[in-house]
Amino acid sequence: MSFDNAYESLIDGHEDAHWAFGTGFAEPLAGVDREVPDVDRADLAAYCLMLGDDALVLSQRLAEWCSRAPELEEDVALANIALDLLGQARMLLTRAGEVEGAGRDEDALAYLRDERDFRNVHLAEIECGPFAGGDFGTTMARLLVFSSWKLAQYSRLRASADPVLAAVAAKGLKELAYHRDHAAQWVVRLGDGTEESHRRVRAGLERVWPFLAELFTPHAVELRLAGVAVDPAELRSEVDGVLDEVLAAAGLTRPADVPAARVNGLAGRDGVHTEAFGYLLAEMQHLHRSLPGAKW
Amino acid sequence: MDLEAQFERTVAAEQRVEPRDWMPDGYRKTLIRQIAQHAHSEIIGMQPEGNWISRAPSLRRKAILLAKVQDEAGHGLYLYAATETLGADRGELTEKLISGRQKYSSIFNYPTLSYADVGVIGWLVDGAAICNQVPLCRTSYGPYARAMIRICKEESFHQRQGYELLMTMMSGTDAQRAMVQESVNRWWWPSLMMFGPPDAESSNTEQSMKWRIKRNTNDELRQKFVDMTVPQARKLGVTLPDPELRWNPERGHHDFGQPDWDEFWQVVGGNGPTNAQRIAHRRKAHEDGEWVRAAAAAHAAKHAVREGVA
Numbered sequence: 001m002s003f004d005n006a007y008e009s010l011i012d013g014h015e016d017a018h019w020a021f022g023t024g025f026a027e028p029l030a031g032v033d034r035e036v037p038d039v040d041r042a043d044l045a046a047y048c049l050m051l052g053d054d055a056l057v058l059s060q061r062l063a064e065w066c067s068r069a070p071e072l073e074e075d076v077a078l079a080n081i082a083l084d085l086l087g088q089a090r091m092l093l094t095r096a097g098e099v100e101g102a103g104r105d106e107d108a109l110a111y112l113r114d115e116r117d118f119r120n121v122h123l124a125e126i127e128c129g130p131f132a133g134g135d136f137g138t139t140m141a142r143l144l145v146f147s148s149w150k151l152a153q154y155s156r157l158r159a160s161a162d163p164v165l166a167a168v169a170a171k172g173l174k175e176l177a178y179h180r181d182h183a184a185q186w187v188v189r190l191g192d193g194t195e196e197s198h199r200r201v202r203a204g205l206e207r208v209w210p211f212l213a214e215l216f217t218p219h220a221v222e223l224r225l226a227g228v229a230v231d232p233a234e235l236r237s238e239v240d241g242v243l244d245e246v247l248a249a250a251g252l253t254r255p256a257d258v259p260a261a262r263v264n265g266l267a268g269r270d271g272v273h274t275e276a277f278g279y280l281l282a283e284m285q286h287l288h289r290s291l292p293g294a295k296w
Numbered sequence: 297m298d299l300e301a302q303f304e305r306t307v308a309a310e311q312r313v314e315p316r317d318w319m320p321d322g323y324r325k326t327l328i329r330q331i332a333q334h335a336h337s338e339i340i341g342m343q344p345e346g347n348w349i350s351r352a353p354s355l356r357r358k359a360i361l362l363a364k365v366q367d368e369a370g371h372g373l374y375l376y377a378a379t380e381t382l383g384a385d386r387g388e389l390t391e392k393l394i395s396g397r398q399k400y401s402s403i404f405n406y407p408t409l410s411y412a413d414v415g416v417i418g419w420l421v422d423g424a425a426i427c428n429q430v431p432l433c434r435t436s437y438g439p440y441a442r443a444m445i446r447i448c449k450e451e452s453f454h455q456r457q458g459y460e461l462l463m464t465m466m467s468g469t470d471a472q473r474a475m476v477q478e479s480v481n482r483w484w485w486p487s488l489m490m491f492g493p494p495d496a497e498s499s500n501t502e503q504s505m506k507w508r509i510k511r512n513t514n515d516e517l518r519q520k521f522v523d524m525t526v527p528q529a530r531k532l533g534v535t536l537p538d539p540e541l542r543w544n545p546e547r548g549h550h551d552f553g554q555p556d557w558d559e560f561w562q563v564v565g566g567n568g569p570t571n572a573q574r575i576a577h578r579r580k581a582h583e584d585g586e587w588v589r590a591a592a593a594a595h596a597a598k599h600a601v602r603e604g605v606a
Contacts, residue, residue, distance in 0.1 A: 056355075060350065063349050063350060063358075063362055064350065066342065066346045066349055066362065066365055066366075067339075067342040067343050067346045067365070067369075067577065067578075067581065068577075068580075068581045068584070069581065069585065070581075070584070070585025070586075070588035070589055071585060071588070071589060072339070072369050072372055072373050072376075073373070074585075074588075075342070075366070075369040076366055076369045076370055076373070079362055079363075079365065079366035079369070080366065082362060083359060083362055083363060083366070086355065086358060086359050086362070087359065089355070090355050090356075090359070093355075106355050107354045107355060110355055111353075111354075130581075130584070135584070136584075136585070136588050137588075188595070189591055189592050189595040190588070190591050190595075192594075192595045192598060193590070193591025193592065193593075193594040193595040194587070194590055194591050194594045196587050196590075196591070197587055197588065197590070197591030197594075200587065283350050283351060284350060284351065286351060287351045287352075287353045287411060288353045288354070291353070291469065291471055291472065293468075293469055294353070294465075294468045294469050294471070294472050295464050295465065295467060295468035295469075295472070296353045296354040296356070296357050296461075296464060296465070296468075
């Protein structure tokens, strides 16, 4: 390749062959059967939103680290994890819109729903650093818990009667295994490293632990979608086993299981969120909402 | 034949100098300074664009922007690694950056004020960077040249994505078209400044040209950039804010006006719109991460002892 020719190639921006890569992202679910299984469509759409919102909201939180990580390598890794989750969210929101059948695409669902219509768990939305609410240790504690739980959920979801959910899960598993491994390695390093890092990661675990119970509390939609959805109550022992193993390797003890109380029995899956969540959405959605009809 | 003569011959014959080859101290120092400034520019450059990740107006644009900013961290890593082949230390270079003793590209001291800026940075700023960097793929120092080949490929991708964003916005609403034009108006002159001062005022050019570290003068590259950009602007449907810009058939190039060099020297001197903010951001990330790096080092040391390999 002659690099002097790169100047010429830049002049004609429409010739794909002149560029090292294309600008679009390949359709990751190309060839997957998109038929909707014989279940209640509103329930299936809501379930896709639950999974999609978990991924979207945590991606938004992790991207806050961009240019703020303790090492350049970690900037790359956290951006990578955020991108994986964003990719999962896009497939899941697209599926939610498709099943709903009201013409909403991934952007309509991400940008034009209000707080009460988001179905993600609180663990995804709480602030765990780099800003208020935590630090790198808290971020890794949250990521360890979230990815261990998601991995257990997706490994069952591979057998879902919804072919799209099964395909998203199969693809996401490899990514989540890397996320969990990354978080586990950091929790071990921090637990074992210095007195300060031990204290900080311990505080991080205490920060996220009250949000564990919600992960394993089934929502009526999940229970009605037997064969399509995963019953989260079934995941508890597997996730506990993973967490205990990592904490033992890190020289950390498991925080007390004192679940955060719900609001009239409701939590994230019902659209009842933490105070921090409104700010997250305000920031994420404002530009899209400011320019109705714009093309991006 | 003495070492210096052999080095001069290698360079004159367009062969690569490799890390273990003898090289003059001045060459080594100039390279470390240049590559480190380039690495710092990639890392500081994460901030103005990273500023819009949380607010990206579609999920596809969010993914593209996040991937781009991630690439910049990766470029910083390759380049710091290239300085390490010359005996520099990443930690020391970072200290020099956050204490203001080493510079980075002044363009990143301008603020990003709308989403069109994400596209315009891709189109104009990355475009100017590519013009500066393509010749460095043939620079005399091997590890730098090889890093630049990879970086140029990725920068071309970024430039194209930026241009594609602007094309899409120009086909949208009037408010979007106005947003693009306003952004072009703000970034055009700073982009021209990216090639450095006019040749007559550039202190480093002559020796660097001789050593084949630099391969074209500032003014040559600036002309190339203007010639490349004018037809792109036309296709896009925006006006470049220079009343003196016109084709000169005798020269076979565009004539164009001069940026405000007083502003350039002010920004280079530390008094740009965001110089203090950019450095403070980098310093805070570095200092906030200190306990994490210390923990990783302590864990690695304990692990080595436990494994009996210390």
